Amino acid sequence: MTExxxxxxxxxxxxxxxxxxxxxxxxKVFNTAFGMLQQxxxxxxxxxxxxxxxxxxVQQFKGASALSTWIYRITITKCLDxxxxxxxxxxxxNVLNIFGIGNxxxxxxxxxxxxxVVLDNKENAAFLFKMIDNLxxxxxxxxxxxxxxxxxxxxxxxxMNTTESAxxxxxxxxxxxxxxxxxxxxxxxx
Amino acid sequence: MPHAKxxxxxxLQSLNGISKLKAPDFFYTRLQSRMEKELLASPAFxxxxxxxxxxxxxxxxxxxxxVTLASGNKDVEQVKKQEAPIERFATEYNMGTADQLxx
Numbered sequence: 001m002t003e004x005x006x007x008x009x010x011x012x013x014x015x016x017x018x019x020x021x022x023x024x025x026x027x028k029v030f031n032t033a034f035g036m037l038q039q040x041x042x043x044x045x046x047x048x049x050x051x052x053x054x055x056x057x058v059q060q061f062k063g064a065s066a067l068s069t070w071i072y073r074i075t076i077t078k079c080l081d082x083x084x085x086x087x088x089x090x091x092x093x094n095v096l097n098i099f100g101i102g103n104x105x106x107x108x109x110x111x112x113x114x115x116x117v118v119l120d121n122k123e124n125a126a127f128l129f130k131m132i133d134n135l136x137x138x139x140x141x142x143x144x145x146x147x148x149x150x151x152x153x154x155x156x157x158x159x160m161n162t163t164e165s166a167x168x169x170x171x172x173x174x175x176x177x178x179x180x181x182x183x184x185x186x187x188x189x190x
Numbered sequence: 191m192p193h194a195k196x197x198x199x200x201x202l203q204s205l206n207g208i209s210k211l212k213a214p215d216f217f218y219t220r221l222q223s224r225m226e227k228e229l230l231a232s233p234a235f236x237x238x239x240x241x242x243x244x245x246x247x248x249x250x251x252x253x254x255x256x257v258t259l260a261s262g263n264k265d266v267e268q269v270k271k272q273e274a275p276i277e278r279f280a281t282e283y284n285m286g287t288a289d290q291l292x293x
Binding site: 029048116118124125127175179183 | 194200202204208209212221224228229
């Protein structure tokens with residue numbers, strides 16, 4: 001089934017078409033969400049939310065961009081929303097703790113080990129993921145789409161609704177920031 | 191210093207050759223059961239949050255306020271009309287009535 005046929009079947013509410021769409025895109029969505037959120041459970045939850053959103057809003061999809069671009073865009077938006085909500089909750093928890101109202105434990109998540117990393121690079125990759133997590137949102141998005149999903153600059157530009165040169169600059173800044181953060185961390189640890 | 195640079199490069203390159211992950215097993219089945227719960231059990235907007243319901247409630251509150259104000263004004267006018275001539279006279283010339291004098 002071509003993409004156009006798939007979209008038109010989806011817009012008619014065909015369940016088989018939806019199943020096919022999920023099977024075609026579930027790995028891309030999950031892999032992206034996993035890189036962005038760095039947690040298996042959250043990534044699966046968000047991946048499910050992405051497909052629910054697709055199901056609900058496929059009627060409004062006009063085909064101005066490729067289906068994959070649209071799905072990546074929903075994935076990134078959902079992930080960023082999830083991260084923001086989590087940060088807000090953490091900040092609120094910290095404020096409550098300061099005033100002694102809440103007794104919530106603020107704990108740092110354990111190192112994230114991506115199962116797709118080569119064994120020799122496990123430690124370095126875990127350290128790098130920690131640094132990636134602290135990048136500004138758009139740099140992190142561009143970096144994850146480029147490194148984990150292997151998307152071209154043109155594809156990333158479409159997903160992020162920007163130009164290729166802007167993506168290039170985002171990736172350069174991301175690398176510079178990562179270098180700085182890594183050097184600073186290494187200096188901290190002597 | 192060169193050692194630190196090497197180490198940084200090594201860390202930055204640690205994601206090279208990373209393999210893509212696959213969605214967990216039974217992803218579609220789980221998605222389907224969640225959708226059944228979310229889409230069938232509860233509508234996208236609960237009744238209380240639907241714009242039509244909210245607008246109707248606001249309109250109702252507005253109408254009730256108007257009716258209350260209108261009937262309140264009528265009552266005041268009726269009370270004024272029912273006042274005895276001597277009291278009206280006292281009110282108009284800012285004079286107290288007899289009971290107020292001896293208070």
